[in-house]
Amino acid sequence: MQNMNTLMIPEEGVDKALLLEQMRARREEDINWHGHRAFSLVFHQNDAHAEFLKEAHGLFFEGNGLNPLAFKSLKQFEHEVVRMTAALLHGNERTVGAMTSGGTESILLAVKTYRDHARAHRPWIRNPEMVVPASAHVAFDKAGSYFDVRMVHAPLDGDLRVNVDSMRRLITPNTIALVGSAPCYPFGVVDDIEALSDLARAKGIGLHVDACVGGFLLPWIERLGYPLPPFDFRVPGVTSISADLHKYGYAAKGASVILYRGMDYLRHQFFVQVDWPGGVYASPSIPGTRPGGAIAAAWAALMAMGENGYLQSAATTMETAARFISGINDIPGLRVLGTPPASVFAFTTTEARLDCYAVADLLALRGWHVDRQQRPPAIHLMINPGHQQVVDQYLEDLRQAVDQVRRHPEIAQSGSAPAYGLLAGVPARRLVAKNVLRMMESMYGPQGQTPNLSGPVPWPARLLLRLGGLFRER
Ligand SMILES: Cc1ncc(COP(=O)(O)O)c(C=O)c1O
Structure with missing residues (x-):
């Protein structure tokens, strides 16, 4: 692998077809939003609409x-x-x-x-x-x-x-x-x-x-x-x-x-x-x-969506969100927070032995991109029309994740759950901020390191534990 410190613009331009191939390959590492496995970052109406937007753009x-x-x-x-x-x-x-x-x-x-x-x-x-x-x-x-x-x-x-x-x-x-x-x-x-x-x-x-x-x-x-x-x-x-x-x-x-x-x-x-x-x-x-x-x-x-396009899209989005919300609330040990009127919401766990971040980890292992929140620990979703295709799969995976954590609460001690728990639980927020800043410096430093949250010792935990484990609450 080339040393990123000395990465230079190539002397001769690289073949464009080859470049596009490389770029497509790099996309493989991104979240699977196209398979409707992500609930943030991408708002996708449908493929035809996206193609039209690219042309207009x-x-x-x-x-x-x-x-x-x-x-x-x-x-x-x-x-x-x-x-x-x-x-x-x-x-x-x-x-x-x-x-x-x-x-x-x-x-x-x-x-x-x-x-x-x-x-x-x-x-x-x-x-x-x-x-x-x-x-x-x-x-x-x-x-x-x-x-x-x-x-x-x-x-x-x-x-x-x-x-x-x-x-x-x-x-x-x-x-x-x-x-x-x-x-x-x-x-x-x-x-x-x-x-x-x-x-x-x-x-x-x-x-x-x-x-x-x-x-x-x-x-x-x-x-x-x-x-x-x-x-x-x-x-x-x-x-x-x-x-x-x-x-x-x-x-x-x-x-x-x-x-x-x-x-x-x-x-x-x-x-x-x-x-x-x-x-x-x-x-x-x-x-x-x-x-x-x-x-x-x-x-x-x-102009292309028009009022009717937006109305139709909103109707599908709302019906889909309702299926998610009632499905999540039907799983013992889970609860949607508040009464969200639209298609953006978060849910948390309601039992002490059910660690929310452990549930999140298991969902991630099943190929979902999970947005974790704090205060309270929760999982966040924003629904798009395409999610109608994955409601049942998501709910099934969620049910299984909850069962697994209930049977094996020790899951919360591995994966990224301890790190998220630790970060959320540390009362000294300036300490957390200092460490996040250090992480930013390494991401934007000459090596451009991307942190791996799911490694055996996740970065935030490592950073905080190095400071003496003072705030290990779990
Ligand atoms: C309520 C609200 N306001 C502002 C923003 C910021 O938007 P952007 O990410 O486009 O800067 C977001 C992003 O999700 C949001 O949910």
């Missing part, structure tokens, strides 16, 4: 949305995507927004926008804060650390929605905005957006709704007749919404929308520099170069 593969005057086509696509999204989420003619590269960028921009809006309208705030549910996406913490806005986490109620009274108590004169999720990633529940709206209006501050997952899902399930309280611009205190096209919008990756109730907010998102020797520069979002393919494919996805 390819048409604008070299286009650059950085300069809307140079690429009028891309500007028009973006405008139409924003207008269609605003209409779907009950905006009006004053609703404005922009396309971004994904949910995280939309959230980063919302936080920056609220910060700069507050700087303009409430300049006495020196240390801005936002109050966010404990279940809010971690991108808010990332934004807080990037833009120096303190994220204050409000606890959840028993139903896993944010506790609105706590949120009220956490508001201070430094609070610039509130956040609610529709739905949140960890549990798939939708916060009480109407109550948060009342609170935000009473305090005269903004309310961002993170509908990265739900923006292109909840409107359809509502139209299908599922009960769902309003979460979008119908709620008067909602001042911005993030909605990801590359999730349930079934667009190509690199596409989300950030919307604001009016230009009074959006203008604080923009960046303008007129003194640069390179010329007058203005940009609506974080990147400079904006890949044309993602913008064009997002437009193509909305």
